[in-house]
Every structure is written in C-alpha cells, then in structure tokens.
Amino acid sequence: MERRNFLSLVGMSAVALTVAPAAVSATDWRADKPDVWHAHTVEDAIQAMYGSTTLIEEGVKLTAPDVAANGGAIPVDFATTVDAKTIAVFQDANPEAAVMVIDINEFSVPQYSIKIKMGKSGTITIVAEGKDGKLYAAKKTLEVALGGCEG
Amino acid sequence: MGIKVKAKLKNGVVSVKSLAKHDMTTYNMMEKKTGNREDANFITHLTASVNGKVVLDASTSQFISKNPIVKFKFKGDFKKGDKVEMNWIDRKGNKDSGKGKIK
Numbered sequence: 379m380e381r382r383n384f385l386s387l388v389g390m391s392a393v394a395l396t397v398a399p400a401a402v403s404a405t406d407w408r409a410d411k412p413d414v415w416h417a418h419t420v421e422d423a424i425q426a427m428y429g430s431t432t433l434i435e436e437g438v439k440l441t442a443p444d445v446a447a448n449g450g451a452i453p454v455d456f457a458t459t460v461d462a463k464t465i466a467v468f469q470d471a472n473p474e475a476a477v478m479v480i481d482i483n484e485f486s487v488p489q490y491s492i493k494i495k496m497g498k499s500g501t502i503t504i505v506a507e508g509k510d511g512k513l514y515a516a517k518k519t520l521e522v523a524l525g526g527c528e529g
Numbered sequence: 530m531g532i533k534v535k536a537k538l539k540n541g542v543v544s545v546k547s548l549a550k551h552d553m554t555t556y557n558m559m560e561k562k563t564g565n566r567e568d569a570n571f572i573t574h575l576t577a578s579v580n581g582k583v584v585l586d587a588s589t590s591q592f593i594s595k596n597p598i599v600k601f602k603f604k605g606d607f608k609k610g611d612k613v614e615m616n617w618i619d620r621k622g623n624k625d626s627g628k629g630k631i632k
Contacts, residue, residue: 404576407588415590451594472559472592480601481586487542487602493594495555 407464407479415476420468420503423475428507431515438465440504440516449496449522453515456504457489460514465507467492471500471522496522534577534629536613542604543631544584545577547615548596550625554590570620575599577615579607579631585615607631 383470407427417423424431437460449471452497458465464489467477477494488506496502501519508514533548551572559568569591577585584603609631616626 392619400548404574404583404586405588406574408573419595469592472555474590474592476590477592478590479588481583483583483586485582485584485603487604489602491598491600495553495592 379380405481407481414479415474418473420470420475420501423468424503424505424513427476427479428449428505428513430513433503433505435512435515435517437508437514438506438516440502440506440518442502442518442520444495445521445523447523449498449524451493452496452520452522454489454494454502454506455489455491456516458504458514460506460508461510462488462506462508462514465490466505467494468503468505469494469496469500470503471496471498496520498522530625532564532615532617532625532627534610534613534627536565536629536631538607538609540622540630542602543579543584543607543613544600544602545613546600547575547577547627547629548598549575549617549627550596551617551619553593553595553597570623572597572617572619575615577587577613578600579603579605579611579613584613605629 413426421431438459441455462482466476468480499521504516506514535546537544551570553571554569556569560566571591575587585601611631612628614628618624
C-alpha cells in the first residue's frame with residue numbers, strides 16, 4: 379500500500395473513532411432545537427423546547443438567593459423528584475431565556491448546582507419534563523444588585 | 530487549561546464538582562467590546578462519562594457564568610478509582626477535557 383493511501387485511511391478511522399461516542403450517547407439540544415436558544419421570553423423558549431407552556435408547579439426544587447450581589451455568578455441549585463427525561467433552566471433577565479438543558483438518564487441523580495448570569499432582577503424558571511409528558515416547574519424571583527453580563 | 534474534576538462516592542451516589550476554564554462571553558458583551566456579536570463564545574455542550582457511560586449531558590448557553598462550576602450527581606455500577614471524564618465544546622468548536630478519579 380502506498381504511504382499516502384495508508385495515511386488517509388488512518389486519518390479516516392481516527393475521525394470515526396472520535397465521532398462515534400458522542401453520536402451514540404449525547405444529545406445536543408442546541409443543534410436539535412435551535413429555536414429554544416434564540417427565544418427572547420421564557421414562555422417562547424419552553425414552547426420551543428417542549429411544545430407546551432402548561433407548567434405544574436410541584437416536584438421541582440429551586441434554591442437561589444433573594445438578592446444577588448453579583449449578577450455575573452448567581453448560585454442556582456435545582457433538583458427534581460419527578461421521573462423526568464430532561465431538566466432545563468430559563469430566566470427572564472437577559473436578551474435570551476435559555477441557560478441550560480440537561481438530559482436525564484438511568485445514571486442521573488437529578489440534583490445540580492450551577493452559577494448563572496442575570497443582567498438585572500428577574501425570575502428563574504426550572505422545568506422538568508416528566509416521562510408522563512407533563513411539565514413540572516419551580517420559579518424564583520430575585521433581585522440583582524449589580525447586573526453581571528450586560529446580557 | 531483542562532477541566533478540574535473532583536468526584537466522591539458516598540452511599541452509592543457519586544457527587545462531582547467540575548471547574549472549566551472559559552470566558553463565556555455573550556453576544557451583547559462582544560458587541561460592546563468588538564462591535565461584532567458573532568465574536569461571542571461560550572461552552573455549548575458539557576458532558577461527563579465513566580467507563581464509557583454518559584453521566585452528565587448538558588447543553589448550555591452564554592448565561593452560564595465565566596469559568597463555570599457545575600455540580601452534579603449520579604449512581605450506578607461505579608466504584609472508587611473509576612475515572613470521571615469530562616469534555617466541553619464551545620461555539621467556536623474549541624474543545625477541552627479533564628479527568629478525576631472517584632474517591
């Protein structure tokens with residue numbers, strides 16, 4: 379075999395190897411549902427993600443400060459007891475609403491802590507998509523003393 | 530660079546604390562800074578796996594804070610010494626990864 383052919387074969391198999399694991403397991407919600415990430419309101423983002431905006435406010439726990447001194451890093455803890463497929467974070471203080479969408483699988487213990495940016499005071503909404511097809515949610519309104527991210 | 534990963538097994542549940550290095554710039558931030566919204570760059574997908582099994586699968590936006598700290602938990606047939614491997618990719622296609630042993 380010529381060296382050139384051999385190298386191109388090696389190159390192709392390397393690509394196949396690196397691509398395969400991601401394709402098998404992970405869900406890229408940004409690629410699958412791009413409208414979610416462009417939506418300007420929480421309602422539009424939830425509609426784009428789940429096809430409904432009917433939220434049942436139970437089964438989801440959300441902890442965030444009443445007043446955030448620094449809007450650039452607001453601690454947000456969230457969890458659900460719902461048998462859920464996904465859990466997502468939205469807020470209404472920035473130009474777009476979506477912050478994060480997490481897939482839940484058989485290994486997940488759905489309790490998360492993250493830090494988010496909010497340009498001004500507003501409301502955080504966590505939505506857990508139940509396997510029963512219903513949307514469970516928790517909301518928290520907080521005051522942001524110093525806007526963190528200029529949107 | 531590299532993602533810092535700390536993982537601890539207790540009562541059958543592994544708790545992970547991860548720290549990624551990223552500026553996480555927003556569209557508006559970059560519009561002010563460079564005049565071009567498209568210069569915005571942030572982590573768009575963060576994953577963790579152990580022994581080839583996905584234990585975290587998160588799609589993210591520009592509103593996760595700079596140098597994101599993400600804490601999450603998982604359970605399953607995992608033991609101390611197994612490695613939690615994390616990866617992110619950003620809007621510009623850059624990638625980074627890191628590993629941490631379950632303690």
